[in-house]
Amino acid sequence: MTATTTTLTGIPFNRPYLCGLEREYVGEAIGLGALSGDGPFTARATGLLARLVDAPEALLATSCTHALEMAAILLDLRPGDEVIMPSFTFVSTANAFALRGAVPVFADCRPDTLNLDERLIEDAITSRTRAIVVVHYGGVACEMSEITAIAARHGLTVIEDNAHGLGGSYHGRPLGSLGALATQSFHVTKNVQCGEGGALIFNDLSWFSRAEIIREKGTNRSQFFRGMVDKYRWIDVGSSYLPADLLAAFLTAQLEAFDDIQRRRHAIWSAYDTRLATWAASIGVQRPVVPAGRDHPAHLYQLLMRDLTDRQEFIRHLGHRGIQATFHYQPLHAAPAGRRYGRTAPAGCPVTDDIADRLVRLPLFAGMTATELDQVIDAVTAYRPGNHEL
Numbered sequence: 517m518t519a520t521t522t523t524l525t526g527i528p529f530n531r532p533y534l535c536g537l538e539r540e541y542v543g544e545a546i547g548l549g550a551l552s553g554d555g556p557f558t559a560r561a562t563g564l565l566a567r568l569v570d571a572p573e574a575l576l577a578t579s580c581t582h583a584l585e586m587a588a589i590l591l592d593l594r595p596g597d598e599v600i601m602p603s604f605t606f607v608s609t610a611n612a613f614a615l616r617g618a619v620p621v622f623a624d625c626r627p628d629t630l631n632l633d634e635r636l637i638e639d640a641i642t643s644r645t646r647a648i649v650v651v652h653y654g655g656v657a658c659e660m661s662e663i664t665a666i667a668a669r670h671g672l673t674v675i676e677d678n679a680h681g682l683g684g685s686y687h688g689r690p691l692g693s694l695g696a697l698a699t700q701s702f703h704v705t706k707n708v709q710c711g712e713g714g715a716l717i718f719n720d721l722s723w724f725s726r727a728e729i730i731r732e733k734g735t736n737r738s739q740f741f742r743g744m745v746d747k748y749r750w751i752d753v754g755s756s757y758l759p760a761d762l763l764a765a766f767l768t769a770q771l772e773a774f775d776d777i778q779r780r781r782h783a784i785w786s787a788y789d790t791r792l793a794t795w796a797a798s799i800g801v802q803r804p805v806v807p808a809g810r811d812h813p814a815h816l817y818q819l820l821m822r823d824l825t826d827r828q829e830f831i832r833h834l835g836h837r838g839i840q841a842t843f844h845y846q847p848l849h850a851a852p853a854g855r856r857y858g859r860t861a862p863a864g865c866p867v868t869d870d871i872a873d874r875l876v877r878l879p880l881f882a883g884m885t886a887t888e889l890d891q892v893i894d895a896v897t898a899y900r901p902g903n904h905e906l
């Protein structure tokens with residue numbers, strides 16, 4: 517019965533997982549009447565997040581996109597300043613800097629972890645370079661020792677777009693604690709979510725007081741509420757980057773259930789990795805690569821198929837069995853806005869072009885049942901390239 521129902525409704529790529537206390541906390545926030553930003557639940561969620569990332573300060577934001585925009589404002593970028601980043605990332609990583617008139621410089625990724633290739637960074641640096649933005653793909657850490665050393669040599673700021681990485685670590689250090697600034701996403705597709713949400717993490721506290729102003733429409737309202745000034749005024753540029761406390765209430769429930777969410781996601785990730793290994797090896801499919809010294813947070817389970825045709829055939833094969841698998845980032849260096857606002861690093865991005873066409877992500881969400889997991893694994897292992905029965 518259950519299996520039949522599941523087959524009929526299908527297995528989505530993502531199904532939002534509720535931990536149980538979301539309704540209670542949102543109800544509590546409504547009861548308190550503190551509905552706008554920086555209420556009691558914002559303080560609670562911020563504390564939980566800062567502890568998870570082991571960062572001295574954090575500010576909740578309306579999205580990771582907005583947290584990246586705040587980071588770009590904090591850097592005081594001038595038109596023409598350059599920011600090195602991977603081409604293989606979400607649009608917002610680049611867009612936030614393009615909005616300031618800065619030039620995203622797109623570098624290629626490593627063929628194993630699909631992270632920014634640290635060996636290509638120095639050739640991409642010019643006299644206008646100001647920052648390096650890293651993205652820990654799937655929450656598998658970039659080569660941070662090398663990257664922070666390059667940044668130090670050239671006086672550049674490292675920013676972690678840690679949208680995938682909450683709960684991951686690099687040689688024992690939490691992801692999000694390795695750059696001067698880091699950004700988190702609580703979009704519905706991320707491990708911990710509140711529909712739409714994000715945060716800016718501070719590992720260098722010298723950015724913090726200005727960030728509070730940027731987040732509050734360019735005013736010193738946060739200081740006013742703490743009784744530090746007797747009226748609040750327009751101090752700097754900024755925008756409205758703080759989430760309603762209603763969303764922070766939802767997020768608090770999710771952050772409190774972090775260990776439960778992660779245990780569930782890791783069980784699915786590990787089942788995929790173990791039970792797909794023989795099949796993958798038999799038809800030349802690459803499974804995720806997690807180098808030594810890295811704990812990942814089971815954010816994605818991606819496979820690299822042989823080529824674009826194989827990947828599309830595989831997605832259709834799963835689709836016919838009611839399973840939604842999806843491709844991922846389209847290379848930014850080749851996107852219309854990437855060409856207009858950015859430039860490509862000297863080595864080009866051949867690996868990015870190649871893997872973007874071959875990559876496919878399997879369904880992975882904390883509420884996935886054992887039946888659903890079996891169904892996905894059965895459907896995947898039934899696939900042979902050029903030999904698909906429909």
Ligand SMILES: *Cc1c(COP(=O)(O)O)cnc(C)c1O
Nearest residue numbers: 579580581606608679701703714
């Ligand atoms: C999801 C994601 C974002 C955007 O997050 P939002 O919270 O939706 O703005 C940015 N960068 C990366 C790498 C992401 O995966």
